[in-house]
Amino acid sequence: MGVRKLAVTVIEHSFVLQSGELLSRWVEAFPSAVAVAADGVGVSEELLLWVRIPQGQSPELLLGSIKRRVNVNTKLIALSDTPNDDEGLACLSAGASAYINTHATPEALRQVAEVVGQGGLWIGASLMQRLLRSSVALVATQPTTKNKLHVLTGREREVAEAVARGDSNKEIAKQLNITERTVKAHTASLFEKLGVRDRLQLALAVNAQRYL
Amino acid sequence: MGVRKLAVTVIEHSFVLQSGELLSRWVEAFPSAVAVAADGVGVSEELLLWVRIPQGQSPELLLGSIKRRVNVNTKLIALSDTPNDDEGLACLSAGASAYINTHATPEALRQVAEVVGQGGLWIGASLMQRLLRSSVALVATQPTTKNKLHVLTGREREVAEAVARGDSNKEIAKQLNITERTVKAHTASLFEKLGVRDRLQLALAVNAQRYL
DNA sequence: GTAGATACTGTACCTTGGTACAGTAAAACG
DNA sequence: CGTTTTACTGTACCAAGGTACAGTATCTAC
Structure with missing residues (x-):
């Protein structure tokens, strides 16, 4: 288990869910993964907080409220069932360190965790291209x-x-x-x-x- | 060796250098790495082309001329001795898939290769934040x-x-x-x-x- | 089925923008 | 002093932008 004892419990991979259970691929990627309700974050000290964005809900509000309650060095990763550039941008601007498909492969999930864990941000090619298009021209x-x-x-x-x-x-x-x-x-x-x-x-x- | 025979030789990791030799950390990261001069690209079919940006030279010109001569699915990765956001932006807008420090650790290099190899783009946190700042407002x-x-x-x-x-x-x-x-x-x-x-x-x- | 919105195209004509070639006049710099 | 830079203007021409008037083809909604 990736759990260590400190002042509070430190959890490496926490998955924030509206309802339901951990997907099998998440467990496959991170055997130490635990599920937590949206209002249960901040009790333990999470390192990586995977947040599944509920359909048709504003990512900003959810992520914002979570971000306010967790430790500053907790990294948020947004998971979307139906990813699109707009939602991705919303998540990232709301403070998420990454935005990917809920059903990404375990390898992809681990790669994201790697990057984010080292202080990086992870963004898919499509959204990245869009970001570049819109601001490279400007800055360039x-x-x-x-x-x-x-x-x-x-x-x-x-x-x-x-x-x-x-x-x-x-x-x-x-x-x-x-x-x-x-x-x-x-x-x-x-x-x-x-x-x-x-x-x-x-x-x-x-x-x-x-x-x- | 990561070299396969096809119509032309396929090289997995090619390092484009003005002068000098492969850095030890590059070889450590990719034992199959080979060095090539700027005007020697495109002879073999490179998969990942690591380009060391010479000091005080325009990344756009160098990367542009290289990009024109290589296969469309060859990915360019810009290496900078003294990375900064402006140069990074220039490299990325010139078509590079990543921009990192020349002296990054072998682990970091391998991570970048992973991401880029899967069609992604790799951008450091600093530059990414800047991109987000300038275009989040845009889409927001x-x-x-x-x-x-x-x-x-x-x-x-x-x-x-x-x-x-x-x-x-x-x-x-x-x-x-x-x-x-x-x-x-x-x-x-x-x-x-x-x-x-x-x-x-x-x-x-x-x-x-x-x-x- | 008819009305309206959307997307597309044609011919014709006028206006605006951009360029080529040319020139005057004053200030600035060596 | 002469050369360069800045500012200004003229005539003329062509390309691009914009408008007027007109028409076809889908598709959706009442």
Whole structure:
């Protein structure tokens, strides 16, 4: 048994269940696994707390309430019967260290436990790709654009700001008291300097700086 | 040896090095490991390609050029002597499946190989937290986004997303396998429904929902 | 079965954006 | 002093975006 005596009992693998029993694959993966009700956590000191997310319930609430009652170094692992990216993200942002299918193979479960036990986070490929897609572009463009923003002249910066607000050339011309032709000259210069192809991408690049 | 004969030689663990030799911990982790020069990849068929990122060099370029020459199912793992989040992000967005310290323990290396070998991605806790911070907000606000965008049809939402990325009508048409004319129909409908006048303002509106 | 929503496409036309080629004028720097 | 940088403008042309008017094909709901 992976149970040691301290001030309180330390349990290596605790499975939080709404109802029902431990699945056979969990026991297969961790013979020392024990089941516990949602309101029974925090009595012993758990190392890894596997939480089965009930269908159609908010993962944030459940995980949040559990997290408040357990030791700070207890790691939460969310188990989902029907995993999807949104739920996974919710679980991870609620403080879970991993998010996987309830019916994952014992080998997979052990791998997750390994990673999480060493302080890591475990995320499936699908969700990971999504995370990367959404924030890599954002962060990846940052150095590129940022490095180049300081080479802009004062006027170019003004025009860039206006474009980033969604203004048309005509509007920008009126704002700056110059002709539309001159605005075009500035935008052309901006595209060149910032390596973008049109005003839309310029706007996105400039705005990307604001966030992050 | 983890080497099998096929049409070409298949190597399980290949380490791409600028100069020098295999580190002892690499050999300890993978006795079958072989070293290869950056321009020597793709000759054999590698399964896992460990790439040591040279100091102060752009990971994107190196990984990009390597990725172009290897088999599609070859997994790249970036090794960094001085890991940091920015470099890690660069490596991952350049197509690496993992990013870890060059001098990680053999156990850690094997763990990474395990995860990546099963199609997963491996990211350290620090970088992961950063990714979560920047994109959790994003998806956490999704319900809000949906509130404003719930009047949109499925197709309209797809087009809106593409516009928000800065894609042109032609590009969107190709992506969705429809004519440019149909894209225009969708965008026109989007302008109307969301009360914006052109694609630039649509992009800003959609993106504004994401951050906040 | 008919009305409405969704998705798709065509022709035509006008507007806006972007670029090529060209030039003036003032300030800045060596 | 001359060269470079910044700011500005003109004419002209083409591509992309956007709109008007119109039509077909599903599918769902009453």
